[in-house]
Amino acid sequence: MTTIRDIAKAAEVSVATVSRVLNNNGYVHVDTRARVLKIIKEFNYRPNAVARSLYKKQSNTIALILPDITNPFFPELAKAVEDALNLYGYTLMLCNSDERPLKEREYVEILKQKYVDGVILVSHTLAPEDLERLGLPVVIVDRNVHGKIPTVLSNNIGGARRGTRFLKEKGYKVIAHLRGPENIVTSNERYQGYLDVVADESWFHEGLTAVGNYNMKESVTATKELITKYPEIDAIFSGNDVMGVGAVKAVQEMGKQIPDDIGIIGFDGITLGEMIYPELTTIAQPIYEMGVLAARMLIKLIENKPLNTTFYEFPIKLIERKTTR
Amino acid sequence: MTTIRDIAKAAEVSVATVSRVLNNNGYVHVDTRARVLKIIKEFNYRPNAVARSLYKKQSNTIALILPDITNPFFPELAKAVEDALNLYGYTLMLCNSDERPLKEREYVEILKQKYVDGVILVSHTLAPEDLERLGLPVVIVDRNVHGKIPTVLSNNIGGARRGTRFLKEKGYKVIAHLRGPENIVTSNERYQGYLDVVADESWFHEGLTAVGNYNMKESVTATKELITKYPEIDAIFSGNDVMGVGAVKAVQEMGKQIPDDIGIIGFDGITLGEMIYPELTTIAQPIYEMGVLAARMLIKLIENKPLNTTFYEFPIKLIERKTTR
DNA sequence: TTGAAAGCGCTACCAT
DNA sequence: ATGGTAGCGCTTTCAA
Numbered sequence: 001m002t003t004i005r006d007i008a009k010a011a012e013v014s015v016a017t018v019s020r021v022l023n024n025n026g027y028v029h030v031d032t033r034a035r036v037l038k039i040i041k042e043f044n045y046r047p048n049a050v051a052r053s054l055y056k057k058q059s060n061t062i063a064l065i066l067p068d069i070t071n072p073f074f075p076e077l078a079k080a081v082e083d084a085l086n087l088y089g090y091t092l093m094l095c096n097s098d099e100r101p102l103k104e105r106e107y108v109e110i111l112k113q114k115y116v117d118g119v120i121l122v123s124h125t126l127a128p129e130d131l132e133r134l135g136l137p138v139v140i141v142d143r144n145v146h147g148k149i150p151t152v153l154s155n156n157i158g159g160a161r162r163g164t165r166f167l168k169e170k171g172y173k174v175i176a177h178l179r180g181p182e183n184i185v186t187s188n189e190r191y192q193g194y195l196d197v198v199a200d201e202s203w204f205h206e207g208l209t210a211v212g213n214y215n216m217k218e219s220v221t222a223t224k225e226l227i228t229k230y231p232e233i234d235a236i237f238s239g240n241d242v243m244g245v246g247a248v249k250a251v252q253e254m255g256k257q258i259p260d261d262i263g264i265i266g267f268d269g270i271t272l273g274e275m276i277y278p279e280l281t282t283i284a285q286p287i288y289e290m291g292v293l294a295a296r297m298l299i300k301l302i303e304n305k306p307l308n309t310t311f312y313e314f315p316i317k318l319i320e321r322k323t324t325r
Numbered sequence: 326m327t328t329i330r331d332i333a334k335a336a337e338v339s340v341a342t343v344s345r346v347l348n349n350n351g352y353v354h355v356d357t358r359a360r361v362l363k364i365i366k367e368f369n370y371r372p373n374a375v376a377r378s379l380y381k382k383q384s385n386t387i388a389l390i391l392p393d394i395t396n397p398f399f400p401e402l403a404k405a406v407e408d409a410l411n412l413y414g415y416t417l418m419l420c421n422s423d424e425r426p427l428k429e430r431e432y433v434e435i436l437k438q439k440y441v442d443g444v445i446l447v448s449h450t451l452a453p454e455d456l457e458r459l460g461l462p463v464v465i466v467d468r469n470v471h472g473k474i475p476t477v478l479s480n481n482i483g484g485a486r487r488g489t490r491f492l493k494e495k496g497y498k499v500i501a502h503l504r505g506p507e508n509i510v511t512s513n514e515r516y517q518g519y520l521d522v523v524a525d526e527s528w529f530h531e532g533l534t535a536v537g538n539y540n541m542k543e544s545v546t547a548t549k550e551l552i553t554k555y556p557e558i559d560a561i562f563s564g565n566d567v568m569g570v571g572a573v574k575a576v577q578e579m580g581k582q583i584p585d586d587i588g589i590i591g592f593d594g595i596t597l598g599e600m601i602y603p604e605l606t607t608i609a610q611p612i613y614e615m616g617v618l619a620a621r622m623l624i625k626l627i628e629n630k631p632l633n634t635t636f637y638e639f640p641i642k643l644i645e646r647k648t649t650r
Numbered sequence: 651t652t653g654a655a656a657g658c659g660c661t662a663c664c665a666t
Numbered sequence: 667a668t669g670g671t672a673g674c675g676c677t678t679t680c681a682a
Contacts, residue, residue, distance in 0.1 A: 003659055014669040019661055026662085027667050049438040050378045051659030055674045059375065061418075061439075069400045069407075070596075079395045082421050091435060093386075094419040096407050110416060113374040114386075216600055245600055252602040271395075275541055275570055276601050277577040328675055339653045344677055351678090352651050376675030380658045 002043045011039040022047055059115040062298060063093040065107060066122040071215075072242060072272045073287070074122065077141065080291025081120060088299050090117070101125040112136060118298045123184065137301040141294045144185045150301065150310045152294045154285040156186050159316035160193020163265045163283045164237045170324055172235030172263050174203045176226050178247060180214040180239040187214065190239045190267060208233065212243040219246030220253075227254060227262070234262055235324075241266035241273045244280050248323060264323040278322030286314050327368050336364040347372055384440040387623060388418040390432060391447040396540075397567060397597045398612070399447065402466065405616025406445060413624050415442070426450040437461060443623045448509065462626040466619045469510045475626065475635045477619045479610040481511050484641035485518020488590045488608045489562045495649055497560030497588050499528050501551050503572060505539040505564040512539065515564045515592060533558065537568040544571030545578075552579060552587070559587055560649075566591035566598045569605050573648060589648040603647030611639050 004022075008015040013032055020026040021036045028036075039045075053059045064081055066074045082092045093116060097104040104125055111119065118137035128147035131138055139150040167175050177194045180187030191209065198204050210226050212219035219238070223246065227233055238244035244266025251262050258264060258278055266273055269284025293312060300307055329347075333340040338357055345351040346361045353361075364370075378384045389406055391399045407417045418441060422429040429450055436444065443462035453472035456463055464475040492500050502519045505512030516534065523529045535551050537544035544563070548571065552558055563569035569591025576587050583589060583603055591598055594609025618637060625632055 001659095004661095005659080015660080016662080016669055016671090017667085020668090023661080029667055032667080046434060046438050048379075048440075048659050049435070050375060050384065050440050051674090052661075053375045053674095054373075054379050054659080054676090055661050057674080059439075064419075068404065069394070070404045072397065072400075075394045075397075075400050078419065079393070079421060082394075082419065091439070092419050094389075094403065094407065094417050096404060109371060110374075113371050114384075114416070115373075115375050249600065249602045272597070272600070275574065275597070277574045326675095329677095330675080340676080341653060341655095341678080342651085345652090348677080354651060357651080373675050376658090377677075378658095379660090379675080380677050382658080 001048075002045050004045075004047065007036065007039050007043060007045050010043065011036045053115050057115055058117050058302070060089060061091040061093055061114075061116055062118045062120065062295075062302075063095055063107070063111050063116050064120045064122070065095040065097055065104060065124065067099045068096055069094065072270050073240070073268055076270055076287045077122065077291045080288040081295045084292040084295035085299075088295075090295075090299065097125065099123075099125060105130075108134060108136065117302045120294050120298055137298060139294050139298045139301065141290060142186060144189070148310065150297050150307060152290050152297065152312050152314070153186070154290065154314040154316050156189035157193040157196070159267060159283040159285075160190040160237070160239075161197050162193075162316065162318055163267065164194050164197040166318060166320075167235045167237060167263055167265060167324065168197070170235075170263060174208070174230070174232045175235045175237055176208040176210070176230070176233045178212040178219055178222060178226075178236060178238040178243045179209055180212065180243070182211065184214075187239055194237050203232070212239065212246065214240050214242060216242055216246040216249075219243035220250040223247040223250035224254060227251070227256075236262065236264045238264065238266045241268040241270045241280060241282055244282065244323075245272055245276055248276060248278070248280060258323050259325040263325060266323075269317070269319060273321070281321045281324040282319050284317045284319045286317070290314055326373075327370050329370075329372065332361065332364050332368060332370050335368065336361045378440050382440055383442050383627070385414060386416040386418055386439075386441055387443045387445065387620075387627075388420055388432070388436050388441050389445045389447070390420040390422055390429060390449065392424045393421055394419065397595050398565070398593055401595060401612045402447065402616045405613040406620045409617040409620035410624075413620075415620075415624065422450065424448075424450060430455075433459060433461065442627045445619050445623055462623060464619050464623045464626065466615060467511060469514070473635065475622050475632060477615050477622065477637050477639070478511070479615065479639040479641050481514035482518040482521070484592060484608040484610075485515040485562070485564075486522050487518075487641065487643055488592065489519050489522040491643060491645075492560045492562060492588055492590060492649065493522070495560075495588060499533070499555070499557045500560045500562055501533040501535070501555070501558045503537040503544055503547060503551075503561060503563040503568045504534055505537070505568070507536065509539075512564055519562050528557070537564070537571065539565050539567060541567055541571040541574075544568035545575045548572040548575035549579060552576070552581075561587065561589045563589065563591045566593040566595045566605060566607055569607065569648075570597055570601055573601060573603070573605060583648050584650040588650060591648075594642070594644060598646070606646045606649040607644050609642045609644045611642070615639055 020028045095107045122141045179191045210222040212222045266282040273280035345353045420432045447466045504516045535547040537547045591607040598605035
């Protein structure tokens with residue numbers, strides 16, 4: 001490996017000078033500068049990032065902690081984050097927490113040991129107090145934590161209302177809801193939005209909501225039970241697209257027609273919704289933009305630049321596809 | 326931040342001794358050891374990984390370079406790799422190459438600067454020579470590169486034959502093929518396997534193969550064109566599941582019945598295949614196992630342990646679901 | 651069994 | 667405009 005000393009020697013200057021041209025700071029004569037640059041190129045020299053990190057206490061890498069990259073929502077977010085990070089010269093560490101608080105905590109410790117500069121946290125299990133004590137810049141995506149931690153999310157309640165209302169407008173009469181885990185904010189908000197729209201309907205009762213825990217398998221089962229038990233159901237507002245896709249599958253397996261017998265609308269706007277037949281109508285969050293913004297905010301935080309807003313809520317968008325009439 | 330010196334001071338020993346107990350090597354008296362450990366716990370001290378890296382020239386992190394985490398095959402692999410890595414105390418760097426040779430190359434340079442210990446490369450654009458010059462332990466997944474680089478893959482030709490033959494056995498008469506990109510080994514091998522089985526059939530001609538480039542959109546278009554142009558087609562062997570899912574969608578959009586009018590079989594065994602209706606019959610690779618093995622091999626390589634095999638080919642498995650009769 | 655000190659490769663301060 | 671050098675936090679000789 002060639003080091004800064006080798007370059008200094010070859011260019012007949014001190015390491016200090018080489019460091020100066022490397023970092024573009026401090027005075028250095030144009031000629032020496034040129035000479036050093038030439039040698040650097042000749043040797044194809046690249047400064048050692050670890051040595052640099054040790055001194056500067058930062059690593060130009062940030063971590064993305066999420067429950068499970070296998071859940072189709074997260075790769076889309078991860079892609080956005082990576083793209084944005086790259087633009088600013090940062091590198092991405094991927095951490096699956098498996099929703100386990102312990103693993104999440106351990107990860108944070110390891111990250112600190114590695115001088116990781118900051119963390120983007122999606123759907124964490126850490127309490128706000130824990131987060132604030134983290135000793136690491138953090139931005140949260142997709143979970144509304146009540147604290148001073150910068151947060152990026154979308155209008156869940158509004159989106160849920162919009163989706164449910166849309167179903168009504170389309171003439172569906174009895175709208176069921178597939179909800180996510182009970183301990184997750186987005187899930188509760190979406191449920192709330194649904195309630196806001198339907199709670200006063202004559203046909204409404206609590207049995208119309210079933211828990212699908214944001215995953216396919218449970219959603220398929222839940223949907224079948226729901227429809228079997230309450231055959232009057234003719235529409236489903238699903239708390240996320242994954243469950244929505246599960247509902248589509250369940251309904252098809254039961255031999256019913258979509259969107260005529262049953263209309264379905266999801267939430268998230270992941271590409272999975274476009275991969276199935278019929279394509280899933282959904283309340284879309286701007287996932288990519290959210291990821292990019294989170295990355296940008298984190299970088300600002302890291303570089304001690306001011307944040308205009310510490311809390312950003314994106315509007316949602318109704319994408320009408322084929323699972324609604 | 327508390328450092329090794331703080332611990333040394335508090336425990337009234339030298340940093341050398343602390344280092345010894347930290348790393349469990351060299352002689353240290355049981356009592357001093359206990360004392361040091363106690364102080365470490367008291368201070369909740371964690372050694373600085375960067376300083377360690379600088380000295381040892383390794384970082385306990387490995388990188389996974391893949392084309393695009395958004396493609397549903399890769400998250401499953403990434404999950405496996407991460408799980409395995411964690412077991413051995415390694416951490417995962419995620420790098421999307423976007424199939425761009427330049428980005429891939431830049432990444433490798435950055436990784437070297439960071440003392441990343443090794444790389445798992447999926448579907449790279451680097452030539453074997455480049456790889457060998459990399460100066461970094463590498464294992465390749467899913468691409469058969471002819472070199473001495475350790476490789477993990479599955480039996481693509483055999484799998485393709487098996488899948489195509491299966492379609493014949495089920496009584497399908499005219500079998501088309503949706504193939505992947507022409508410059509990718511797995512894609513060519515799967516094509517070859519298809520040819521091996523059908524090339525001598527009276528109905529066979531080259532027009533029955535269409536390029537879907539391993540992605541959904543193109544596969545939908547390609548499938549529709551194929552079926553429109555050659556209405557006698559009654560089965561499709563798809564080079565991967567993503568295209569298979571695309572084919573299912575295309576066929577349904579055309580109003581044909583699966584599996585009666587048209588049978589479809591995919592390749593890969595990703596969970597996406599189970600999310601659609603009807604569920605996709607497929608030639609499954611053991612993706613998780615492949616990821617785990619790749620990680621293990623890489624770690625052995627890094628730790629200079631002997632590798633029993635430098636080339637590992639997994640058997641495939643036919644999973645019969647609902648897109649074939 | 652323990653400690654002193656060199657050194658990993660770099661940055662930044664203080665001189666000159 | 668340039669150089670010398672301390673120091674980032676750790677590991678590992680070498681001596682004691």
